[in-house]
Amino acid sequence: MSPEERRAFGARVAQLRKSRGMRQDQLAAAISRTASWVSQVERGVQPVVRLDVLQLLANGLGVSVQTLRPDAPPPAASPPAASDQPNDLDLARLSLSGHPALDALLATQDRAVAHDPAELAGTVERLWQLTHTTRFAELSSAIADALPRLERAARTADAGDRAEIHLLLSQAYQALAAAFVRQDEADAAWVAADRAIRAAEQSGQPLHVFAGTFRMAHAFVRLQRLDQAEHVAKMAVAALRTHSSTSRPSPETLSVLGSLHLVLALAAARGGRREQARREIASARDIAAQLGEDRNDFNLEFGPTNVEIQAVSTAVELGDAGEALELGHRIDAGRLSPERRSRLLIDLGRAHAQRRNLGEALDCLLRAEEVAPESVRNHVAARATIRELILIAGRGAPPDLVKLAKRANATG
Numbered sequence: 001m002s003p004e005e006r007r008a009f010g011a012r013v014a015q016l017r018k019s020r021g022m023r024q025d026q027l028a029a030a031i032s033r034t035a036s037w038v039s040q041v042e043r044g045v046q047p048v049v050r051l052d053v054l055q056l057l058a059n060g061l062g063v064s065v066q067t068l069r070p071d072a073p074p075p076a077a078s079p080p081a082a083s084d085q086p087n088d089l090d091l092a093r094l095s096l097s098g099h100p101a102l103d104a105l106l107a108t109q110d111r112a113v114a115h116d117p118a119e120l121a122g123t124v125e126r127l128w129q130l131t132h133t134t135r136f137a138e139l140s141s142a143i144a145d146a147l148p149r150l151e152r153a154a155r156t157a158d159a160g161d162r163a164e165i166h167l168l169l170s171q172a173y174q175a176l177a178a179a180f181v182r183q184d185e186a187d188a189a190w191v192a193a194d195r196a197i198r199a200a201e202q203s204g205q206p207l208h209v210f211a212g213t214f215r216m217a218h219a220f221v222r223l224q225r226l227d228q229a230e231h232v233a234k235m236a237v238a239a240l241r242t243h244s245s246t247s248r249p250s251p252e253t254l255s256v257l258g259s260l261h262l263v264l265a266l267a268a269a270r271g272g273r274r275e276q277a278r279r280e281i282a283s284a285r286d287i288a289a290q291l292g293e294d295r296n297d298f299n300l301e302f303g304p305t306n307v308e309i310q311a312v313s314t315a316v317e318l319g320d321a322g323e324a325l326e327l328g329h330r331i332d333a334g335r336l337s338p339e340r341r342s343r344l345l346i347d348l349g350r351a352h353a354q355r356r357n358l359g360e361a362l363d364c365l366l367r368a369e370e371v372a373p374e375s376v377r378n379h380v381a382a383r384a385t386i387r388e389l390i391l392i393a394g395r396g397a398p399p400d401l402v403k404l405a406k407r408a409n410a411t412g
Contacts, residue, residue: 009069017038033271052384123168182339211299221266256300281311281314306336309340311327322351328348362389362400383410
């Protein structure tokens with residue numbers, strides 16, 4: 001957007017807002033932004049180039065996207081919401097529906113059933129491998145087999161094994177919650193996280209309860225329930241900090257605490273609260289410095305490197321493309337999972353798209369696809385960025401971009 005285009009766009013937003021009798025703070029609340037952000041948009045200071053933000057603003061004003069920006073893709077070309085179209089986790093979603101082990105409730109045997117915790121542990125480890133490598137189709141199939149077995153075992157195993165099996169059940173649900181978030185199935189992620197928390201509590205492992213809380217907060221962010229995300233995460237942070245004040249925190253405690261600050265940073269960024277987001281990133285950096293290494297406690301991948309990856313993502317959410325690129329090019333994410341490496345490249349692509357650097361954005365997305373193909377083809381932010389690039393390029397879209405858009409079903 002040129003300065004003239006931004007001013008014309010802002011004047012249109014202000015006119016529509018006033019015609020509906022809305023104040024700036026009322027519009028801001030409706031779209032989970034700040035009144036300052038709305039004011040900057042209306043004054044032509046803050047550009048609105050992302051299609052998802054444009055749609056959010058249109059929804060808040062009760063108008064079509066085309067009313068705000070006539071050159072935007074028509075509704076018929078827009079893809080359906082992620083929850084309305086089939087995806088690689090549909091089978092997993094069915095597995096999550098209803099009671100997980102009805103047959104166990106009808107069992108008539110009086111004695112406990114023998115289960116092999118080691119075999120079940122191997123199954124759960126496989127679930128996390130598939131999650132970290134974004135192989136969601138395989139994960140969905142594996143979950144459909146694993147969840148009923150784990151749920152039955154949690155109800156029928158020898159008393160001495162039940163705590164361990166409940167812990168494995170919690171870890172399985174956490175893997176599923178993480179995958180659902182990445183495929184924008186936030187309502188299913190909420191259910192999975194809730195079950196993870198319950199199973200972790202029954203295992204007697206409190207830190208796993210906090211890890212499940214982290215997954216739940218991420219689900220709330222995806223649902224745009226930012227108040228709930230912050231409530232859940234802040235309560236967990238307060239409890240952990242109170243506990244840590246009376247004893248030296250373990251590395252595992254630091255991993256969970258730092259991860260909770262990162263999800264608070266994300267929630268603040270989604271709400272346009274710049275200073276709060278930066279404070280949460282700074283808190284996470286301090287904790288990562290205490291930890292002193294990249295770890296994977298509770299499959300959180302928390303450590304100095306992941307904090308910087310999240311700092312890039314936060315900067316992109318806030319529209320600070322320059323900061324995101326400066327941070328991102330200093331990161332060596334080679335030791336982290338394919339999902340984390342791919343996510344960094346996606347966010348760098350988003351930052352380049354914000355600057356309308358089409359070639360650089362496309363290069364980042366193609367490299368992200370090489371690292372974790374399903375991450376790019378299924379991630380809502382990646383697909384939105386691809387559609388933005390198609391819009392920017394117009395009829396002159398490079399062939400590689402057109403092919404990528406087709407692979408990601410982002411041609412609208």
